[in-house]
Amino acid sequence: MFERYIVTPDRPFDLREIDSGFTEKYKSKKDVEGEFRNLRKKICELQDVLYAEGKRRVLIILQGMDTAGKDGTIKHVFKEVHLQGIKVVSFKKPTEEELAHDFLWRVHKHVPADGEVAIFNRSHYEDVLIVRVHRLVSERIWRKRYEHIRNFEKMLFDEGTIILKFYLHISKDEQKKRLLERLNNPRKRWKLHIEDVKERKYWDEYINAYNDAISETSTIYAPWFVIPSDKKWFRNYLVAKIIVEKLKSLNMQYPEPEKGLENLKID
Amino acid sequence: MFERYIVTPDRPFDLREIDSGFTEKYKSKKDVEGEFRNLRKKICELQDVLYAEGKRRVLIILQGMDTAGKDGTIKHVFKEVHLQGIKVVSFKKPTEEELAHDFLWRVHKHVPADGEVAIFNRSHYEDVLIVRVHRLVSERIWRKRYEHIRNFEKMLFDEGTIILKFYLHISKDEQKKRLLERLNNPRKRWKLHIEDVKERKYWDEYINAYNDAISETSTIYAPWFVIPSDKKWFRNYLVAKIIVEKLKSLNMQYPEPEKGLENLKID
Numbered sequence: 001m002f003e004r005y006i007v008t009p010d011r012p013f014d015l016r017e018i019d020s021g022f023t024e025k026y027k028s029k030k031d032v033e034g035e036f037r038n039l040r041k042k043i044c045e046l047q048d049v050l051y052a053e054g055k056r057r058v059l060i061i062l063q064g065m066d067t068a069g070k071d072g073t074i075k076h077v078f079k080e081v082h083l084q085g086i087k088v089v090s091f092k093k094p095t096e097e098e099l100a101h102d103f104l105w106r107v108h109k110h111v112p113a114d115g116e117v118a119i120f121n122r123s124h125y126e127d128v129l130i131v132r133v134h135r136l137v138s139e140r141i142w143r144k145r146y147e148h149i150r151n152f153e154k155m156l157f158d159e160g161t162i163i164l165k166f167y168l169h170i171s172k173d174e175q176k177k178r179l180l181e182r183l184n185n186p187r188k189r190w191k192l193h194i195e196d197v198k199e200r201k202y203w204d205e206y207i208n209a210y211n212d213a214i215s216e217t218s219t220i221y222a223p224w225f226v227i228p229s230d231k232k233w234f235r236n237y238l239v240a241k242i243i244v245e246k247l248k249s250l251n252m253q254y255p256e257p258e259k260g261l262e263n264l265k266i267d
Numbered sequence: 268m269f270e271r272y273i274v275t276p277d278r279p280f281d282l283r284e285i286d287s288g289f290t291e292k293y294k295s296k297k298d299v300e301g302e303f304r305n306l307r308k309k310i311c312e313l314q315d316v317l318y319a320e321g322k323r324r325v326l327i328i329l330q331g332m333d334t335a336g337k338d339g340t341i342k343h344v345f346k347e348v349h350l351q352g353i354k355v356v357s358f359k360k361p362t363e364e365e366l367a368h369d370f371l372w373r374v375h376k377h378v379p380a381d382g383e384v385a386i387f388n389r390s391h392y393e394d395v396l397i398v399r400v401h402r403l404v405s406e407r408i409w410r411k412r413y414e415h416i417r418n419f420e421k422m423l424f425d426e427g428t429i430i431l432k433f434y435l436h437i438s439k440d441e442q443k444k445r446l447l448e449r450l451n452n453p454r455k456r457w458k459l460h461i462e463d464v465k466e467r468k469y470w471d472e473y474i475n476a477y478n479d480a481i482s483e484t485s486t487i488y489a490p491w492f493v494i495p496s497d498k499k500w501f502r503n504y505l506v507a508k509i510i511v512e513k514l515k516s517l518n519m520q521y522p523e524p525e526k527g528l529e530n531l532k533i534d
Contacts (some may be wrong), residue, residue: 052457075349082342083386084357088350119350179533189524190319197533257456266446266464 002242005225007218015207015214015226020169022228029233036233039240044080046247047117051085053252054115057161060243061120063129064168065206066196067178069229070121073168076236077243078119087112090121103127103145104152111156124149128213133205146216153222163222164246166239167214168229172203269509272492274485282474282481282493287436289495296500303500306507311347313514314384318352320519321382324428327510328387330396331435332473333463334445336496337388340435343503344510345386354379357388370394370412371419378423391416395480400472413483420489430489431513433506434481435496439470 007013026032050056062070074088089110098106104124112118128149132142153163170178179200182192199206218224225242229235274280293299317323329337341355356377365373371391379385395416399409420430437445446467449459466473485491492509496502 071351074351078350081350083345083348083350083353083355084338084341084388085355086350087354088352090351121351176533183528183531183533187521189528190522192528192531193525194527194531197531200534254454255457258460260461261450261456261459264450264459264461264464266443266450267467 013215021230023234032237057112061165068168086117157221274491280482288497290501299504324379328432335435353384424488
């Protein structure tokens with residue numbers, strides 16, 4: 001169903017060949033608005049069973065260039081869900097203590113428990129992206145990490161975690177538009193950092209790093225979805241749709257009532 | 268403004284004298300529905316500034332008897348907020364590792380960071396409640412904990428945490444009604460545990476334990492609010508109103524834009 005968006009491990013892959021402005025048959029926000037609202041409600045219902053059932057763990061990973069819409073996706077797609085049983089973990093610049101450990105140490109702590117959904121806003125993938133682009137460790141180190149990531153995610157999967165990874169794909173022009181919007185809108189200006197703008201000169205290196213990271217780590221148990229994200233409404237709609245389909249396929253059930261309730265007296 | 272609900276440390280205090288069915292001048296849900304929706308939106312706006320500003324930490328503690336509505340309060344009062352920067356921490360039966368430490372160890376890990384809101388669903392107060400009622404530690408130990416709690420919360424406050432503590436106050440009859448509702452509604456029955464029903468025979472001991480815990484630890488920097496909770500709509504409305512007033516009083520501001528943005532070029 002979402003084959004078009006899933007990265008297949010053994011096929012050649014280049015983000016440059018994927019249209020970040022793609023919106024299927026839809027022309028504008030209006031065309032998906034109604035369905036998006038339903039999907040959002042459905043996510044809320046499914047998360048409610050997930051939490052009640054307390055058996056599965058769901059890990060959602062969001063990656064993308066600056067302004068690609070990681071925050072916005074979280075805000076809109078999960079607008080309806082209850083706070084209980086779901087958490088967002090934002091991975092920023094690692095602390096000294098984190099750097100003093102292997103790169104998976106700080107993420108492992110935050111993987112979801114039974115009945116939980118964890119949304120990673122950035123993740124261990126930064127350790128083969130920014131770390132590679134800015135040469136923070138040698139190639140000898142980061143190149144081995146693809147395998148470490150595959151093994152780590154396989155272990156999580158085998159132990160009961162559903163993993164969905166989304167790359168929010170925007171064009172360099174779209175990023176420029178969004179940065180200018182922040183610059184020129186006084187209410188958004190505080191979100192703009194000069195550092196972010198400077199990162200633009202590494203755009204091609206980032207794309208190369210993403211190409212490798214995504215194709216090296218897209219697996220059957222933890223697939224990468226490339227989400228065309230120039231149109232925010234399409235991005236939200238597609239992410240929501242994929243999550244709903246995945247959760248529905250789990251056929252989750254509310255737990256059975258405890259035995260012995262038939263004869264229970266409440267005074 | 269909320270004086271009626273705040274527990275004053277030096278005055279005699281007994282939950283038995285507080286009407287759990289109180290609803291101010293309001294007769295039914297209809298009377299507060301509109302305002303409640305506005306309060307909920309306001310919480311969303313205020314949490315957005317709080318997160319952007321990244322300076323204050325907010326800790327909300329919910330306590331109450333079984334079925335008092337801790338889960339329901341979280342679900343309804345925070346329905347509008349974004350997931351980012353807010354977390355619910357549910358404290359269940361402590362693990363072996365947790366029991367091998369002092370009683371504040373497991374809660375300290377989860378206190379909010381700058382810009383965060385943490386909602387504790389149960390908390391370190393269980394260590395002077397269930398622990399006392401079921402004699403899990405000796406009186407010599409739990410009696411000292413009031414002081415430890417005051418000191419711990421004072422430290423959090425001095426270091427920049429706003430603390431709000433809510434006791435959701437229901438009557439024993441109301442609890443019976445709610446337990447019966449769970450028993451008789453097939454969709455809710457899985458939530459009912461025989462163990463919870465058995466706890467009812469300790470009702471008076473719990474009230475005594477709550478009386479002491481609340482009056483011993485209600486302070487200017489971390490006050491206890493007793494929320495009449497027999498009417499769920501009034502409980503939600505009042506908790507939301509107190510949170511909004513508190514957050515508004517902080518006069519939070521979106522951060523200033525970074526310096527140097529005037530001359531920034533985005534290519």
